[in-house]
Amino acid sequence: MADDVGTTTVQVAVRVRPLSEKEIKEGGVECVEVAKDNTVTLHQENQPPNVFAFDNVFGKDSTQPEVFEMLGNPLLDKAFEGYNATIFAYGQTGSGKTHTMMADRKSDDRGLVPRISDNLFQRVSKLSSETRKFLICCSFLEIYNEIVYDLLVPRGKNTPKTGLEIREGKGIGVYVKDLQEIVVDSSEKVLKLIDQGFEHRATAATQMNATSSRSHCLFIIKMHQKDEQNAGNNNFSKMNLVDLAGSERASRTGAQGDTLKEGANINKSLSALGNVINALSTMASGSKKVRENR
Numbered sequence: 001m002a003d004d005v006g007t008t009t010v011q012v013a014v015r016v017r018p019l020s021e022k023e024i025k026e027g028g029v030e031c032v033e034v035a036k037d038n039t040v041t042l043h044q045e046n047q048p049p050n051v052f053a054f055d056n057v058f059g060k061d062s063t064q065p066e067v068f069e070m071l072g073n074p075l076l077d078k079a080f081e082g083y084n085a086t087i088f089a090y091g092q093t094g095s096g097k098t099h100t101m102m103a104d105r106k107s108d109d110r111g112l113v114p115r116i117s118d119n120l121f122q123r124v125s126k127l128s129s130e131t132r133k134f135l136i137c138c139s140f141l142e143i144y145n146e147i148v149y150d151l152l153v154p155r156g157k158n159t160p161k162t163g164l165e166i167r168e169g170k171g172i173g174v175y176v177k178d179l180q181e182i183v184v185d186s187s188e189k190v191l192k193l194i195d196q197g198f199e200h201r202a203t204a205a206t207q208m209n210a211t212s213s214r215s216h217c218l219f220i221i222k223m224h225q226k227d228e229q230n231a232g233n234n235n236f237s238k239m240n241l242v243d244l245a246g247s248e249r250a251s252r253t254g255a256q257g258d259t260l261k262e263g264a265n266i267n268k269s270l271s272a273l274g275n276v277i278n279a280l281s282t283m284a285s286g287s288k289k290v291r292e293n294r
């Protein structure tokens with residue numbers, strides 16, 4: 001998670017998913033051990049175990065509400081204070097990114113994004129008054145082969161081949177030109193937008209003979225608060241909820257042609273993201289050099 005107002009913090013959580021039925025049938029064995037001190041031990045054949053430490057660790061029996069409590073709730077706290085905040089789900093195809101971020105959006109097993117939306121509107125309903133108002137809007141986009149597509153608009157003949165443009169504006173930072181921003185006043189409306197976005201994404205993927213796990217997917221919630229009695233509450237914040245494309249390496253999957261191109265673009269963007277996160281965490285730990293280079 002990263003917020004971009006002054007005190008930048010980056011936290012890394014890891015979630016281990018249970019073995020799938022197919023993996024069990026094929027004789028797969030669990031090789032990851034999760035400990036209460038937020039460490040993960042990786043056991044590999046004929047090698048000494050490797051131990052890794054994280055800010056948060058979720059074992060194979062972890063639940064969606066637990067993940068929300070540890071990651072979603074603090075993100076909302078920050079958003080209500082006026083900070084921008086981002087969650088990225090990173091991992092190889094099939095590791096559980098979409099399950100953690102979305103899952104079945106209408107079931108008790110729903111993931112972070114629908115839970116954040118539910119909790120956001122619960123908080124808004126508690127805090128709203130004659131003098132304190134909230135305006136919330138959402139956008140949904142995907143980045144496929146470095147091209148940005150609006151998921152709230154059906155893709156068709158009129159969709160520009162080059163996709164939407166990423167721009168930077170004074171006071172507003174980086175934004176996507178012409179991206180739809182839909183005003184929402186309930187969690188149900190947010191879930192409808194998500195459904196709509198997924199439908200457009202699936203249709204476009206079929207048209208392009210691609211799979212959705214080869215694109216990055218970003219759900220954006222913007223919140224504007226206005227309080228006539230307490231100017232301290234007047235603020236604007238943005239939550240970016242990102243389900244990244246599968247991180248496997250092209251060389252390992254033996255990809256060729258278009259799939260190789262997709263893989264190269266995914267690697268390029270994930271490596272750029274890695275550089276940004278490294279720079280942010282170095283900044284958070286007070287490295288002078290990064291600050292001077294900004």
Ligand SMILES: Nc1ncnc2c1ncn2[C@@H]1O[C@H](COP(=O)(O)OP(=O)(O)OP(=O)(O)O)[C@@H](O)[C@H]1O
Pocket residue numbers: 016017018020060091092093094095096097098099100212213245246
């Ligand atoms: N924590 C979990 N508990 C139970 N099942 C899980 C868990 N995480 C993932 N799964 C299951 O594992 C399968 C793969 O998960 P998922 O589709 O979320 O992977 P992914 O990383 O998003 O893959 P892709 O990159 O293709 O989008 C799904 O059937 C999902 O339901």
